[in-house]
Amino acid sequence: MKTLSKIYNGLIFLFLYAPIVVLIIFSFNDSRSRSVWHGFSLRWYEELFCDKEILNALIVTLTVAVIATVAATVIGTAAAVGMHGMNGRLRRAMMAVNNIPMVNPEIVTGIAMLLLFAFIYRSTGWFQLGYGTLLLSHITFCIPYVVLQVMPKLRQMNQHMYEAALDLGCRPVSAFFKVMLPEIMPGVVTGALMAFTMSLDDFVISLFTSGSSAQNLSVTIYSMVKRRITPEINALSTLMFGAVLILLILVNVSQIRGQSKAQKA
Amino acid sequence: MKKTIGFVLAAGLILAMAGCTKETSGGSWDWASEPKAESTGVTLNVYNWGEYIDDSDVNVNDAFTHLTGIKVNYKNFTDNESMYALLSSGAADYDVIFPSDYMVGKMIRENMLAKINFDNVPNFQYIDESLKNPAYDPTNEYSVPYTWGTVGIFYNSEYVDEADLEDGWDLLWNEKYKDKIFMFDNPRDAFGIALKKLGYSMNTENPDEWQAAYEELVKQKPLVQAYVMDQVYDKMINEEGWIAPYYSGDGIIMMDEDEGNTAIKYFVPEEGTNLFVDAMCIPATAKHKTEAEAYINFMCRTEVAKANAEYIGYSTPQTEARKLLDPSIGENPNFYPPQSLLEKTEVFITLPDEINELQDSLWIQLKK
Amino acid sequence: MMKNRSAAAPFAVWMLLFTIVPLGVVVWFAFTDAAGHFTLDNIAAIQGHLGTLAYSIALGALATVICLFLAYPLAYSISRKTERVQQTMVMIIMLPMWMNFLLRTYAWMTLLENNGLINRFLGLFGIGPLGMINTNGAVVLGMVYNFLPFMVLPLYSVMTKIDSRIIEAAQDLGSNGWQIFRRVVLPLSMPGIVSGITMVFVPAVSTFVITKLLGGSKTQMIGDTIETMFIGQAANYNVGAALSLVLMVLILLCMAFMGMVDKDEEGGLVV
Numbered sequence: 001m002k003t004l005s006k007i008y009n010g011l012i013f014l015f016l017y018a019p020i021v022v023l024i025i026f027s028f029n030d031s032r033s034r035s036v037w038h039g040f041s042l043r044w045y046e047e048l049f050c051d052k053e054i055l056n057a058l059i060v061t062l063t064v065a066v067i068a069t070v071a072a073t074v075i076g077t078a079a080a081v082g083m084h085g086m087n088g089r090l091r092r093a094m095m096a097v098n099n100i101p102m103v104n105p106e107i108v109t110g111i112a113m114l115l116l117f118a119f120i121y122r123s124t125g126w127f128q129l130g131y132g133t134l135l136l137s138h139i140t141f142c143i144p145y146v147v148l149q150v151m152p153k154l155r156q157m158n159q160h161m162y163e164a165a166l167d168l169g170c171r172p173v174s175a176f177f178k179v180m181l182p183e184i185m186p187g188v189v190t191g192a193l194m195a196f197t198m199s200l201d202d203f204v205i206s207l208f209t210s211g212s213s214a215q216n217l218s219v220t221i222y223s224m225v226k227r228r229i230t231p232e233i234n235a236l237s238t239l240m241f242g243a244v245l246i247l248l249i250l251v252n253v254s255q256i257r258g259q260s261k262a263q264k265a
Numbered sequence: 266m267k268k269t270i271g272f273v274l275a276a277g278l279i280l281a282m283a284g285c286t287k288e289t290s291g292g293s294w295d296w297a298s299e300p301k302a303e304s305t306g307v308t309l310n311v312y313n314w315g316e317y318i319d320d321s322d323v324n325v326n327d328a329f330t331h332l333t334g335i336k337v338n339y340k341n342f343t344d345n346e347s348m349y350a351l352l353s354s355g356a357a358d359y360d361v362i363f364p365s366d367y368m369v370g371k372m373i374r375e376n377m378l379a380k381i382n383f384d385n386v387p388n389f390q391y392i393d394e395s396l397k398n399p400a401y402d403p404t405n406e407y408s409v410p411y412t413w414g415t416v417g418i419f420y421n422s423e424y425v426d427e428a429d430l431e432d433g434w435d436l437l438w439n440e441k442y443k444d445k446i447f448m449f450d451n452p453r454d455a456f457g458i459a460l461k462k463l464g465y466s467m468n469t470e471n472p473d474e475w476q477a478a479y480e481e482l483v484k485q486k487p488l489v490q491a492y493v494m495d496q497v498y499d500k501m502i503n504e505e506g507w508i509a510p511y512y513s514g515d516g517i518i519m520m521d522e523d524e525g526n527t528a529i530k531y532f533v534p535e536e537g538t539n540l541f542v543d544a545m546c547i548p549a550t551a552k553h554k555t556e557a558e559a560y561i562n563f564m565c566r567t568e569v570a571k572a573n574a575e576y577i578g579y580s581t582p583q584t585e586a587r588k589l590l591d592p593s594i595g596e597n598p599n600f601y602p603p604q605s606l607l608e609k610t611e612v613f614i615t616l617p618d619e620i621n622e623l624q625d626s627l628w629i630q631l632k633k
Numbered sequence: 634m635m636k637n638r639s640a641a642a643p644f645a646v647w648m649l650l651f652t653i654v655p656l657g658v659v660v661w662f663a664f665t666d667a668a669g670h671f672t673l674d675n676i677a678a679i680q681g682h683l684g685t686l687a688y689s690i691a692l693g694a695l696a697t698v699i700c701l702f703l704a705y706p707l708a709y710s711i712s713r714k715t716e717r718v719q720q721t722m723v724m725i726i727m728l729p730m731w732m733n734f735l736l737r738t739y740a741w742m743t744l745l746e747n748n749g750l751i752n753r754f755l756g757l758f759g760i761g762p763l764g765m766i767n768t769n770g771a772v773v774l775g776m777v778y779n780f781l782p783f784m785v786l787p788l789y790s791v792m793t794k795i796d797s798r799i800i801e802a803a804q805d806l807g808s809n810g811w812q813i814f815r816r817v818v819l820p821l822s823m824p825g826i827v828s829g830i831t832m833v834f835v836p837a838v839s840t841f842v843i844t845k846l847l848g849g850s851k852t853q854m855i856g857d858t859i860e861t862m863f864i865g866q867a868a869n870y871n872v873g874a875a876l877s878l879v880l881m882v883l884i885l886l887c888m889a890f891m892g893m894v895d896k897d898e899e900g901g902l903v904v
Contacts, residue, residue: 005706005710008706008707008710009707009710012703012707012781013725015778015781016726016729016778016781016782017729018740018744019729019737019738019740019741019743019744019778020729020732020737020740022740022743022744022750023732023736023737023739023740026740026743031523031524032518032524033499033502033503033524034499034739034740034742034743035499035502035503035742035743035746035748035749036499036502036503038523038524046285047321049285050285050321051320053320053339053341075643075644075647076644078640078641078643078644079640079641079643079644079645081637081640081641082637082638082639082640082641082642082644083638083641084637085637085638085640086638086641094641094644094645096885097648097652097653098648099831099835099885099888100648100652100653100656100881101652102831102832102835102836103835103839103880103881103884103885104656104659104839104877104881105839105841105855105856105859105860105877105880106839107841107856107859107860107863107864108659108859108863108873108874108877109655111350111863111870112655112656112658112659113651113655114350114351114354114356115354115655115658116651116654116655116658117354117356118354118355118356121355121356122355122356127356128356128358129351129354129356129357129358133356136651137651139647139651140647140648140651140652143644143647143648145832147644148787148828148831148832149786149787149790149828151824151828152787152790152791152824152825152827152828153790153791153794155824156791156794156824172637176637186789186790186793187790189790190723190786190787190789190790193723193724193727193786194727194783194786194832197727197730197731197782200730200731201730201731201733201734203734203735207343207347208347208350208351211351211356211357211358212310212312212338212340212357212358212359213338215340215341217733218733218734218735219341219343220315220341221315221733221735221736222315222343222735223314223315223316223341223342223343224315224316224341225315225343225494225495225735226314226315226316226317226343226344226495227314227315227316227317227495227577227578228316228495228498228518229495229735229736229739230316233733233736234736237732237733237736240731240732241728241731241732244724244728244731245728248721248724248725252717252721255717256717344864346864346865346866346868347864349868350863350864350868450845450850452861452865452866453866486851489849489851490767490849491766491767491849491850491851492845492849492850492851493849493850496739496742496846499742499743500746503746503748504748505746505747505748505766616866618667618867621865621866621867622866622867622869624865624866624867625861625862625865625866625867625869626681628861628865629682629685629853629858629861629862630681632850632851632852632853632857632858633684633685633852633853
């Protein structure tokens with residue numbers, strides 16, 4: 001059973017990583033081709049470091065993703081907690097609203113937001129397309145993922161623990177942090193992870209909500225489609241991949257060390 | 266723990282910033298040795314297609330800032346239609362945009378473009394006369410051509426019998442090459458070919474002719490391996506298929522000796538074809554019109570036009586720049602076709618709304 | 634009942650501003666013509682797209698079911714690991730999605746094409762070439778690939794709460810593997826299944842670009858159709874908005890149907 005499960009997991013990881021391996025290999029290709037190998041080269045890495053537009057877009061992408069994730073996680077978690085305390089009908093209505101950004105094809109959400117921002121801009125002078133509108137739209141489509149991750153954890157939680165904490169004189173806020181949050185933490189973490197992922201990779205909505213002051217990486221990449229995407233993007237992806245991998249290893253190593261220290265003590 | 270993470274991130278950033286070892290100037294034009302202009306404090310918002318300006322041999326935007334003191338905030342769009350959606354919303358603030366022919370016409374019609382003061386664009390004199398006063402901007406008040414080219418058929422000469430080329434556009438309907446044919450994945454180009462094949466104008470406003478073109482595309486569909494856009498490069502080079510209509514300038518990539526496939530050849534059918542132009546325009550909402558005109562003028566400067574032509578690969582409308590190009594490009598009839606062929610070309614103009622709607626709905630129907 | 638309802642207030646305000654109001658814009662377009670007059674023509678025009686709608690829902694449902702079956706055992710085995718291994722594995726599952734979508738999909742093209750890497754590999758053993766690219770199969774594969782992590786994560790986060798001692802107890806009481814799954818693991822993981830299906834099925838139906846790149850663009854999904862309407866030659870927002878409204882109602886109905894299956898509670902669900 002154990003080996004079977006290992007083989008199974010291995011196959012899934014192979015499926016998930018097959019295209020990533022291809023993408024990484026072709027970042028070292030001495031040609032723009034995405035399918036024919038022309039020999040090893042680091043030229044795309046060199047060009048990447050000189051490409052101001054791509055590096056700027058990278059900074060926009062990362063900062064938007066981090067801020068949107070934090071905001072969406074806070075709003076979404078609070079929303080799930082609030083909805084959990086609601087009666088059936090109200091909660092169902094809120095959940096329906098929550099799902100709208102996911103149900104709507106991205107292009108519809110994108111254009112609708114563009115029209116909204118444009119309307120506000122024309123009437124007040126606020127909300128000119130740029131970093132702010134990009135961030136607002138990202139927070140909006142990230143929230144539902146957090147809610148959908150936290151909700152099941154709340155349903156699973158033992159209700160009486162929280163109530164007991166209140167009965168014992170704990171204030172709601174500290175009861176939330178001391179009792180409820182640890183229980184739903186896996187949901188909050190996976191929700192945040194999903195929000196970050198969605199923000200990092202969003203193209204359609206970003207296309208219609210970004211302006212001259214800020215453009216994210218996926219819009220920059222899609223705009224290259226007319227003339228073929230430069231393998232600099234493969235190089236960038238490879239570097240990001242490597243950085244996350246190194247971080248993962250570091251975190252693991254330090255945790256193992258921490259554990260063995262704790263055991264010794 | 267946090268220290269290590271911070272360290273890795275900081276190391277990464279420093280590496281990225283210090284990683285650029287390339288000379289900022291040099292290449293074919295040493296602009297950095299020319300006197301540096303004082304900063305004007307103006308930042309120009311430029312909205313162009315991705316990978317559509319030289320940023321390696323001559324960094325055109327850096328050169329512009331160096332010589333004029335005007336900063337450039339350069340952003341990219343993906344297609345004419347989404348660019349139009351953003352600009353027509355009124356919430357975008359670009360000063361120079363690069364729409365294609367028919368989109369120029371549409372934006373003129375909707376009063377979205379500003380008239381260019383050509384006194385500020387003296388380099389307009391170098392633009393090829395045949396590209397001036399185009400059908401989409403008949404009085405040439407709103408646009409300056411940036412790149413151009415023709416649509417033709419790329420074929421793999423190892424597998425395609427050159428006798429079949431006699432058929433012109435019919436080659437794309439040849440049963441012999443079933444599943445080896447690619448077709449444009451955008452309605453205007455695909456319908457344009459079908460209309461030309463039938464002998465109609467690509468700009469026809471007769472719904473019956475559009476319907477007839479649709480029937481042709483339906484007939485063609487079973488023979489088509491895939492409807493493609495940029496995927497065409499790798500698919501043709503890697504011989505996934507043998508025949509594909511595409512833009513002439515992209516041949517430089519496909520037929521390249523090192524990175525392409527030398528068996529690939531290009532021809533333009535006798536029935537005539539589309540001549541496309543990507544132009545430079547100034548939106549009516551632009552805040553820095555004079556600077557925008559300086560930018561357009563700069564793009565028409567010979568050194569710049571040459572550098573861009575070499576980087577992009579599409580044909581340049583700048584006659585002096587063309588003379589400086591390698592003869593294998595500058596004298597190549599694929600990229601600079603003879604007058605006899607040019608006479609048979611049509612530029613896309615803006616179609617009436619009802620024809621555009623018909624076109625969209627026929628296209629959706631084709632893809633069912 | 635807990636009295637934390639006010640915690641949902643920021644959410645309510647946010648969604649009102651940036652979801653309900655834009656939705657109002659969509660509704661307005663759906664029921665007006667180009668001149669801004671009320672009309673039902675746009676809704677009526679949907680008739681011509683019913684086939685595409687059905688095709689999209691079918692492909693989306695298929696991809697969702699495949700995701701569920703692939704993700705379930707994986708999520709379960711992750712949830713039985715130590716916390717540290719769990720975190721690492723979750724990251725490893727999510728990491729591919731941090732690479733740009735377009736690059737990932739292009740890489741699949743490189744793998745699946747007739748002269749692609751898989752066929753070249755099979756060719757070494759004299760097999761093939763298999764016609765994988767430009768098929769419905771390739772489209773479903775692309776969808777499964779892009780949405781699988783969104784099925785694994787909710788399943789895993791719910792399964793971590795399933796106490797191994799319950800399973801051991803069931804074993805001690807003589808239950809076989811199937812019974813344990815059917816009576817213990819499945820009911821306890823239901824909220825995760827519901828969340829997972831929502832997060833995969835809902836975006837999968839309206840997906841686009843995948844059909845263009847992996848399916849050869851010969852058959853459009855409804856997402857592609859709506860895209861053509863919004864940023865096609867005519868830029869007709871009206872019909873596009875109507876179509877997306879209908880799509881929304883259909884998906885909500887599908888999810889409501891699911892809600893009936895999930896008798897326990899409708900937490901992760903709409904309607």
